[in-house]
Amino acid sequence: IAGSDVPVLISGESGTGKSELAKLIHELSPRASRPLITVYCTTLTESLLESELFGHIKGAFTGALQDKTGKLELADGGTLFLDEIGDLTPNGQAKLLRFLQDRVFERIGSNKEISVDTRVVAATNKDLAEAVSAGKFREDLYYRLNMLECILPPLRHRKEDLPILIDRITKELGTKAAAPIRLPESVRTTLYNFSWPGNIRELRNVLERLIMLSQGREILASDLPESVQHPTSQKATAVADMPICTLEEMEKDMISRVLAIESNQEKAAEILGITKVTLWRKRKQYGLP
Numbered sequence: 385i386a387g388s389d390v391p392v393l394i395s396g397e398s399g400t401g402k403s404e405l406a407k408l409i410h411e412l413s414p415r416a417s418r419p420l421i422t423v424y425c426t427t428l429t430e431s432l433l434e435s436e437l438f439g440h441i442k443g444a445f446t447g448a449l450q451d452k453t454g455k456l457e458l459a460d461g462g463t464l465f466l467d468e469i470g471d472l473t474p475n476g477q478a479k480l481l482r483f484l485q486d487r488v489f490e491r492i493g494s495n496k497e498i499s500v501d502t503r504v505v506a507a508t509n510k511d512l513a514e515a516v517s518a519g520k521f522r523e524d525l526y527y528r529l530n531m532l533e534c535i536l537p538p539l540r541h542r543k544e545d546l547p548i549l550i551d552r553i554t555k556e557l558g559t560k561a562a563a564p565i566r567l568p569e570s571v572r573t574t575l576y577n578f579s580w581p582g583n584i585r586e587l588r589n590v591l592e593r594l595i596m597l598s599q600g601r602e603i604l605a606s607d608l609p610e611s612v613q614h615p616t617s618q619k620a621t622a623v624a625d626m627p628i629c630t631l632e633e634m635e636k637d638m639i640s641r642v643l644a645i646e647s648n649q650e651k652a653a654e655i656l657g658i659t660k661v662t663l664w665r666k667r668k669q670y671g672l673p
Contacts, residue, residue, distance in 0.1 A: 385532050386412035391484060393469075393529045394507040396536030398657055399585030402507035403467060405534060409505055410463040418462030421455045425476075426468040427661040434476050435492055437466075444493025456489060460500040469506035469529065470515055474522075480504075481525045504529070539580040539587065546576050549584060553591050565595055570605045578612050582657060589655055636670040639663070643672060 385392060386409045394402045403422070410420040423437055431445065439454030456464055466472070472480065483489045484504065488497040506529050515521035539545070550572065558565040567575075571594070580586055590612060597607050605613065629637075639656065646652040653663040667673070 385409055385534070387414070388532065389503055390531045391503070391529045392505045392532045392534060393512070394505065394534045394536065395512070396507075396509065397538045397583055398509045399583030400536040400538060401584050402509075402536060403465070405536065406463075406465045406467075406505045406507060410465075413463070413503070415462045415503060419459050420463045420465060421459040422465045422467060423455050424467050424659055424661070425471040427659050427665070430473040430475070433473060434479070437476060438479060438489055438491055440492035441494045444491070448493070451491075454489075454491065456483065456502055457498060457500055459502045461502070463503045463505055466504065466506040468508060468510075470508045470510035470512055470521060477522045477525050481522060481528060484525075484528045539583045543576065546587075547572075549587060550575060550591065553588050554595075557592060557595055565603075567594075567603055568605070571603055571608065574605050574608055574613060578615055585654070585657055632670075635666070636672070639666055639670065640672060643667075 392406075392409060394405055396402050406422075407420060410416060423433075425433060428436055435444075435448075435452060435454070437454050437456055439452045439457060440448050442448055442450050466480075479489055487501075488499045490497060512521055512526050512530075516523045516526050539549075550567065554565045554567060575587075575590075582589070590609060593609070594603055594607050598604075642652050642655050646655060649663060650660050653660045656663065658666075
């Protein structure tokens with residue numbers, strides 16, 4: 385796949401490593417010496433997303449005080465990674481389709497065609513085929529993007545990867561620690577038996593928490609979060625005690641809890657599985673400090 389120039393669509397649940405795979409495809413390709421540019425489609429409004437992707441000229445809209453080069457153009461010779469492509473606006477979908485077909489596009493407010501040699505790699509945690517059926521995603525764009533599809537299974541369906549992932553992550557975290565990190569067999573067994581609904585991102589957060597709590601002493605199974613130690617009983621208790629509330633109320637409560645224990649916005653966003661920009665937007669939406 386890396387050696388080809390055709391578009392790639394990476395599908396999988398949040399936290400399965402889609403952005404890591406996109407980075408690997410770029411690094412193994414002949415384009416590795418050129419830029420890998422990422423656009424997070426889910427974090428921007430319709431007008432900002434199109435401006436970010438295609439650029440604009442001065443005066444194209446209110447606030448466009450100067451020309452702006454879009455990410456598609458900045459990635460010339462390299463790779464453009466569109467994360468959460470399912471959130472791309474209808475107008476943005478049409479413009480992206482035109483680029484994939486004709487290799488040209490126009491900045492917002494301009495009639496001048498721009499041609500660049502940019503490979504597109506897209507990722508989604510949504511079922512795009514279902515979005516096509518629902519009329520929320522262009523069928524022609526879906527088939528154009530889906531020339532090469534990589535499906536990343538959730539971590540619960542590839543438990544054999546856990547030992548490799550745990551060793552890799554602890555080794556990486558160990559470079560920042562004062563001493564080498566050793567996980568006892570009891571801890572490893574508990575980690576192997578957990579279903580990891582948050583996938584690799586959740587695994588990394590749990591390992592980071594373990595190392596932080598141990599502070600150089602021997603890591604114990606009791607250092608693991610209660611939800612990892614006793615997933616079945618935790619789930620049953622949680623369902624029984626769960627108050628009836630809206631999804632927005634649940635989201636606000638979860639963000640408040642994370643912010644209460646983690647003041648660093650970047651780390652808080654990582655724990656929640658969202659971007660820093662999305663966290664900022666949610667805080668503003670819910671009036672959180």
